[in-house]
Amino acid sequence: MIRPLVRGVPDAIVHVTRPVLFSFATPIEVQVRGYELDELREATDAVRDELAGIADLRDVKTSILPGSPEVQIVYNRDALARLNLDIRSVAELVRNKVQGFEATKYNRKDRKIPVRVRLKDIDTATVRELEDLVVNPGQARPVPLSAVAEITLGRGPNEIRRIGQQRVGLVTANLAGSGLGSAAREIDERLAKLNLPAGVTTAVTGQSEEWETSSRSLYLALGLSIFLVYVIMASQFESLMYPMIILITIPLALVGVVWTLLLLNVPVSVLVILGLILLAGIVVNNAIVLVDYAGQLKERGHSTDDALALAGQVRLRPILMTTLTTVLGLVPMALGLGDGAELRTPMAITVIAGLSFSTLLTLVVIPTIYAGVDRIFGGGVPESREVKLLREVRAVTPEQLAPEVEVPK
Incomplete structure (x- = not known):
């Protein structure tokens, strides 16, 4: 929208950039590395012409200009x-x-x-x-x-730029209408087919390189958070199976996040992954409340089906209350009002979508899986001392309880 308005301004040089969080680089940067300035200039111009032919790129420029x-x-x-x-x-x-x-x-x-x-x-x-x-x-x-x-x-030369003690020519561009990952893949395919002089190499950097580096770190943090949540639950439940049932709420939340991001056309970013890391510790709370109370009812002598039905009735209100308080508290942040809204909105949308969707499915999916695991593994949760004692008492006959009395002849 801005380019048609400023295109007719005489003697004006306009640079259109988009604000990006946590980055000082342009969306697309291609480093052309070489030693000879003439070969580097020719290769940089060839890369610029190749990138100019991509429909989703705008403002393709090169750093090597006539001096x-x-x-x-x-x-x-x-x-x-x-x-x-x-x-x-x-x-x-x-x-x-x-x-x-x-x-x-x-x-x-x-x-x-x-x-x-x-x-x-x-x-x-x-x-x-x-x-x-x-x-x-x-x-x-x-x-x-x-x-x-x-x-x-x-x-x-207008400038001699060096990166890593090597002469480099930069080709920069802005994105328009496509994702960063798809644009980077198309650039890699086109650069692979480009005939460059010997000794000249290319590398796609900029925000795409920053995204790959940060995403690897965030994926590691997400996996570590899930592992720590599992370890804590396993130590508290004294079981390895039932914490796995509770962790199923995480992929259930992920389904809601994916559908919401597609519906609202929100791209996957660092903030979205931060929201997923937060969800790893939030969405399991409802399942913990449900599974823990079902285990308590089983220890009191209830069957698995009765324990799940009663746990769903008793714990429905606390589950809905905790979910609604979290979701409603994030609604102002998700509306994107005020300055810096692009920093808060993706993370809030991720948490709201994942928590709401997982809560609805937790009340249906978790009891079903719990009952199935109980049938397969024969009850799963070890019986407590009270349940064993109660079963032993019920198994005792009245004759065994009555003391032996000698009747005098």
Whole structure:
């Protein structure tokens, strides 16, 4: 929307960027690495032309631009040797005459002003006048600069950028209408088919590289959080099976998150994964309440089906209350009101969607799986001392309870 509005502004150079959290790089950056500047310039232009053909990329630019005009002096070492001249002394002499050198400093109170000495009107001299510069002053036979060097007009590099002690040309672009991952994959496919000079390599960096690095760390954090939740529940329940049943609420929450993100067109980002890490510790609470109370009812002598039915009735209200308080507390954050809303909204939407969906399925799926596991493993939860004692008492007959009395004859 912005580009058509500013396209007709005369003499205006417009750069369109999009705000991105936790990043100072453009969405797409391709590093073209090489050693020779000419080959690096050609390869960078080829990569830029290739990226310009991708429909979802905008503002494709390269960091290697034509430099300012300059006078280039290439010395002839053989000619200098025949005239018994040193290339270093000749180059310093030409530099001092053209650019000047600091001869002294003028002291003015507490300031020292450098005094630079150079040839008069050298800043407006032509190439012909530079060729007539004498490179051996004080000698019997003056030698002009044109006799020992070739002077030409050319353009120097605009900048020489190095990354990892290697010359690099950057090709940057913005995204429009596609995801970062799909655009990076298409760029990799196109770069693989591009014929570049020998010794020139490419690498897709920018926000795509940052996303890959951060996503690996976040996936590790997500797996570690699930493992710690399982360890804590296993130690409390003194069972390895029933904590696994409770952990099923995590994929149930993930289903709700995926559908909600697709419905609201929210891209997967670092904040979404942070919301998933929070869900790993939140969604298990409802299942813990349900499974724990069902286990208590079984210890009191109830069957598995009766314990699950009674636990669902008794624990329904606490489960709904805890879910609603969390969801309603995150609603203002999910609405995206105020500055910095893009930082809060994806994480809040993730937690709300996952917690709401998992709560609805927890009341149906968890009791079903619990009953199935009980039937397969024969009750699963070990009987407590009270249940064993109650069963032993019920098994005792009245004759066994009555004391033996000797009747006198």
